[in-house]
Amino acid sequence: xxxxxxxxxxxxxxxxxxxxxxxxxxxxxxxxxxxxxxxxxxxxxxxxxxxxxxxxxxxxxxxxxxxxxxxxxxxxxxxxxxxxxxxxxxxxxxxxxxxxxxxxxxxxxxxxxxxxxxxxxxxxxxxxxxxxxxxxxxxxxxxxxxxxxxxxxxxxxxxxxxxxxxxxxxxxxxxxxxxxxxxxxxxxxxxxxxxxxxxxxxxxx
Numbered sequence: 001x002x003x004x005x006x007x008x009x010x011x012x013x014x015x016x017x018x019x020x021x022x023x024x025x026x027x028x029x030x031x032x033x034x035x036x037x038x039x040x041x042x043x044x045x046x047x048x049x050x051x052x053x054x055x056x057x058x059x060x061x062x063x064x065x066x067x068x069x070x071x072x073x074x075x076x077x078x079x080x081x082x083x084x085x086x087x088x089x090x091x092x093x094x095x096x097x098x099x100x101x102x103x104x105x106x107x108x109x110x111x112x113x114x115x116x117x118x119x120x121x122x123x124x125x126x127x128x129x130x131x132x133x134x135x136x137x138x139x140x141x142x143x144x145x146x147x148x149x150x151x152x153x154x155x156x157x158x159x160x161x162x163x164x165x166x167x168x169x170x171x172x173x174x175x176x177x178x179x180x181x182x183x184x185x186x187x188x189x190x191x192x193x194x195x196x197x198x199x200x201x202x203x204x205x
Contacts (some may be wrong), residue, residue: 007079011051013076020050022070030080034142037171041146042129045071049074050081061107069122087177096153103153104160114162127151 007027014025028045031038038044049057049068055069086092107114130136131147139146 007077007081010077010079014051019075021073022075023056024049024068025075025077027077027079027081032082032084033086033146036139036142038139038142038146040059040132040134040138041131041143041150043146046081047076048081051077063106064099081124096156098117100153100156102112102161103157104164107157108163108164112161113165114158118158119162122158123151123155128165129160 026047029043029048030041030045031204033043036144036183049070052068052070053072056072057068059066060069086095130150131144136143136147
């Protein structure tokens with residue numbers, strides 16, 4: 001956290017001043033992950049809008065990782081927002097499972113499909129970006145764990161997208177199979193002569 005007045009005092013000062021030329025303020029979010037502040041991995045310094053005029057912003061229409069869309073000028077707060085996230089891996093996995101399901105649903109609503117490419121390349125690139133390109137290795141073992149889990153999140157959302165469409169196909173095929181068997185059973189009962197001849201009459205369908 002930066003030296004100087006606290007974030008709460010900084011916000012109170014901004015509210016009192018009420019600068020009409022600024023519609024919202026972004027703040028650098030510092031995340032506490034598995035007992036330590038994460039300084040890299042693409043997690044810090046990431047700025048998020050958390051202070052705004054009600055008439056100047058709205059949340060984007062996404063199912064997960066929503067962002068505030070501001071119609072106007074965005075200023076910057078000097079102090080960090082302390083985000084105590086995921087004290088243990090159990091909570092992280094619960095959140096990962098929920099968020100990856102929502103992300104898969106978002107992809108489905110956008111008409112996206114999953115291929116072998118999506119299951120291989122995006123997860124691999126996510127690890128490379130988190131651990132190497134954004135210096136996650138400087139966060140030690142936590143940086144490595146976070147990079148692996150970030151990669152797995154990407155894999156999970158695409159795997160769930162594939163599973164949804166595959167389940168949908170299996171469900172349709174199963175319903176057709178049941179319908180066909182019910183139709184044949186009805187024909188056997190109603191038209192035994194046709195069944196003995198090894199054919200189904202159109203009138204039995």
